[in-house]
Amino acid sequence: MKPSQRINLALSRVPAWPLYIVGGLVPFWYLYLGLTGGLGVEPIEALEHRLGELALQGLIAGLAVTPLRNMTGVNLVKFRRAIGLVTFYFVTCHLLVWLVLDVQILSQIWADILKRPYITIGMIGFVLLIPLAVTSNNWSIRKLGPLKWRRLHQLGYAAAILGAVHWVMLAKGFQIEPLVYLGIVVLLLAMRVPKAVKRAVA
Template identity: 75%
Template sequence: MTTAQRINLQLKRVPAWPIYVAGALVPCWYLYLGLTGGLGVDPVKAMEHALGERALQLLIVVLAVTPLRDVTGVSLVRFRRALGLVTFWLVSCHLAVWLVLDVQILSQIWADILKRPYITIGMLAFVLMIPVAITSNNLSIRKLGPKRWKRLHQLTYACAGLGAIHFVMLVKGFQIEPLVYLGIVLALLAMRLPRPVKRAVA
């Protein structure tokens, strides 16, 4: 038995539900920090940024599941649905903080979406995530069929790219961290591109 097979055998014994619990507690933790002064002088902006960054990090983990299996043989596929749904939850909380605690004024929200490209891109990524999240269940796989379901969930690739671009455009000035995230996302997406088949020389 290979090392990867031994790891996969151990992973089968690990339940997915702790991922949901941990994901549900993340916004609560940041809310607690905000109320107790742990997020600095602008807790709303800090909470908004932290939730968005945690969501992007989890989305990168989701994208890495398939390349990790292909390269090392270690499979985290059974945890991918939980990771994806927690990602959507964190993005929703990130958006809720912006809507309810930051902007607050409905007319200003719409104006920001239309006038600020990084917000437009972020909202587009969120909208694309909705059908993916709604169909992340076995019933949807049976209703849509595996091929159509898989095609629909390829929207995750666009969400990851848009989310990384949103982060790059959001920060002020030249910062390395957002570019690192963008580079990782592009690398993980590039690993999914079909490779040219080498023809045997006669």
């Protein structure tokens, strides 16, 4: 038996539901740290940043499932829905921290969305993720059909790019980490191009 087959056999015994529990608790843990001084002198900014970074990491994890399967044979598809929904949860928490704890004033929120490009890009990415979260269930797959459902969920590609660009634009000065995340997203998307071209030609 190949190593990838052994890994897949072990993964088949692992349920996806613990991801929901762990993911659901993470923002509350960071909130606790913020309230008890564990996030430094700017706890709101730190909380906002950490939730945003978690969301981007979740988007990258979701994008990595298919290339990982193609390259190594390790199949994490059964966890992809949980990864996607937990990621949307992180994005929503990131947005709520900005809305409720950071800006607070409704008129200022709209002004920031319209006038600050990095916020505009981040909001567009969030909006693109909403239909993905809403249709991440078996009923939607049956209703839309597998082909339309897969096409709809390709919005996640754009959301990942926008999320990475959002962080690059938000970063003050030249910072390597946001660029690394952007590079990883671009690489994971580029790895899908040959297969997409092959399907189009066929």
